[in-house]
Amino acid sequence: MTIAGKISKAGFIAAFSLLGLAVSQANASTAPAMTDAEKEAAKLIYFERCAGCHGVLRKGATGKNLEPNWSITQPDGSKLEGGTLRLGTKRLENIIAYGTEGGMVNYDDILTPEEINMMARYLQHEPPIPPEFSLQDMKDSWNLIVPLSERVTKQMNKINLKNVFAVTLRDAGKLALIDGDTHKVWKILESGYAVHISRFSASGRYVYTTGRDGLTTIIDLWPEEPMTVATVRFGSDMRSVDVSKYKGYEDKYLIGGTYWPPQYSIVDGLTLEPIKVVSTRGQTVDGEYHPEPRVASIVANPLKPEWVVSVKETGQILLVDYTDLDNLKSTAIASSKFLHDGGWDASHRYFLVAANASNQVAAVDTKTGKLAAIVDTAKIPHPGRGANFTHPEFGPVWSTGHLGDDVVSLISTPSEEKKNAKYKKHNWKVVQELKMPGAGNLFVKTHPKSKNFWADAPMNPEREIAESVYVFDLNDLSKEPRVLNVGKDSGLPEGKAIRRAVQPEYNQAGDEVWISLWGGKADQSAIVIYDDKTLKVKSVITSPEIITPTGKFNLYNTMFDVY
Structure with missing residues (x-):
């Protein structure tokens, strides 16, 4: 959800948490009246601001279930019931306006009071079911702007591509490419609404973007000025892509996963021509059918010709073999529900992914193709890609911050190096928690050449905490x-x-850290660049075209999973 805005009245945040949906309140048997125009406006706001956490069908994951009525059978056979109809319009207005202690931000300075009231009423109606998106729909959306035969055959500019940053300008629907050597904006391109992630080709020539409108673009960095050479739509909400990276398959294919429809699709890696669509609907690890198991993180395995695909609601981690797409092979590894984002350990053998609503991290051994561990963590882990370093007492660790708790968890990871054999007893345990000033962390980061560990807290309700970053020695x-x-x-x-x-x-050098200062669409935002050793400001990138900057992806560090 968009996180620009001011949260106040800390008591309200706790008092109106959605954790207690099954409340004793006068039941409403029918939803409040809405005009057709209001429903259309509310549907758009919900998709743009809410669906990412609560789901298109409102069944919940990172965010709570927002169906009008729901019922859960507990292990003892009793039923727990709740729903937005039980909450009523006034309480829903308060939740939307002031946020909750579970990580939802306030919307009282993003939406007008009239829009907040409209959304409170809308949430008491049954959610509309959006249309499916087929392989033919993908083919119809495909736009090959510059065929391979017409592309340049060598780099035509003098930019140090390895130190280029791809920066999401979220609400502008654009991507800024910034020269990391000079700190100057190189080019701003149309990219689709709310780009969630940028990934780079195995060759380092192309940038792939994808976001909440389901549009994927491929940008060629070799011409004098970067240009979009192809686009395709995967669905209506998309969170991750990656190319094939194994030797002999470099950039041959690209996989993308959508929140809606719940499926992953495979396209040509250089032209984006659609090839295959695979649904992820099915049984959860608890044995229940789920109609909306969304595709979250996707990474390319450097050890095998396969992708690691995390399916949020089912708790399944898929190892998708791309050597024969006509006879597609996929290994399903049962882990923990509500998988989200994750990254590689330092050895690039183990992929760790947060099961955030389960307060766990699942680890897959991609060498053996089996689950390595499920690690209990603090509340709502959200690692981004995580961060790796060698702990002075516990050896190699991978780390994650938390949306719902004021700590960063350090998890011991295995190592085949003899010098690390003494740390084996700690493997797959949280060996230390670093204390943060509050909850609301989204990303942690370090670098092999650095002695610093950086953590943000943008989802915290307090201005001073949310506008700051925290650097551990x-x-x-x-x-x-x-x-x-x-x-x-x-x-x-x-x-x-x-x-x-x-x-x-x-x-790329590991001596600068770039931070997005994410304001509202009407506010001036900035990217602040710090010297990693002195922690002093080196540069501030700010201009009217830097609108709502969020994710930043350095080409070299993203290509080689340096974090």
Whole structure:
């Protein structure tokens, strides 16, 4: 959900949490009246702001179930019932306006009071079911702008491509390509609404973007100025893509996964021509059928010709073999429900993914193709790709922050190096929790050449916390983190809305850290660049075209999974 905005009245946040949906309140048997125009407007707002956490069908995952009525049979046979009809319009208005302690932000300065009331009424109606999206629909949407035969055969510019940053300008529906050496904006291109992720080809020539409108673009970095060479739509909400990277298959295929419809699709890696669509509907790890098991994170296995695909609601991790698409082979690994994002350990053998609503992290051994572990963590882990470093006491660790708890969890990971054999007893355990000033973390980051560990807290309700980042000293993790107020360091005047500091990202050399200062669409935002050693500001990238910057992806670090 969009996180620009100001949250106040901390008591309200706790009092109106959706954790207690089954409440004793006067039941409403029918939903409040709405005009057709209101329903259409509310449907759009829900898709843009809410569906990512609560699901298109409102069955919940990271966010709570928002169906008008729901019933759960508990292990003892008793039933727990609830729903938005039981909450009623006034309470729903308060939840939307002020947020909840579980990580939902306020919308009182994003939506008007009239829109908040409209959304409170809309949530008491049955959710509309959007249309499916077939292989033919994908083919109809495919646009090959520059065929392979017409593309340049060598790099025509002098940009150091390995240090280029692809920056999402979320609400503008654009992607900024920024020269990491000069800190100058190289090119801004149309990319579709709310790009969620940028990935790079195995060759480093192409950028792939995908976002909430289901549109995937491929951008060629070799011409004098970067240009979009092909587009295709995968569905109506999309979160991840990756190319084939195994030797002999480099950039041959690209896979993308959608939240709606719940499926993954495979296209040509250089032209985006659609090839295959595979549904993910099916049984959860609990043995129940789920109609909306959304595809979350996708990564390419460097050890085998396969992709690792996380299916959110079912808790299934799929190893999809791309050597023979006509006779597609896929291994389903049962883990934990509500899978979200994740990354590789330092050895690039184990993929760790947050099962955020289950408060767990699942680890897959991609060498053996089996589940390695399920690790209990603090509330609502949200690692991004996570961060790897060697702990002075516990050896190699992978880390995740939490949306719902004020700690960063460090998980011991296996190593085949003899020097790390002494740490084996700690493997797949949370060996330490780093204390944060509050909950609401989205991303953590470090670099092999750095002695610092960076964590943000953009989902925290307090302005000072949300506008700051926190830097831990890897030489002494017992020390409190250094606090860098990115909002003040940007030099921008303080506005009504919180400008949230989000997603630390290193440059190729590992000596700079870039932070997005994410304001509202009408506010001036910025990217603040810090020297990793001195923690002093080196540069601030701010101009009218830098609108709602969020994710930043350095080409080299993204290609080689450096985090």
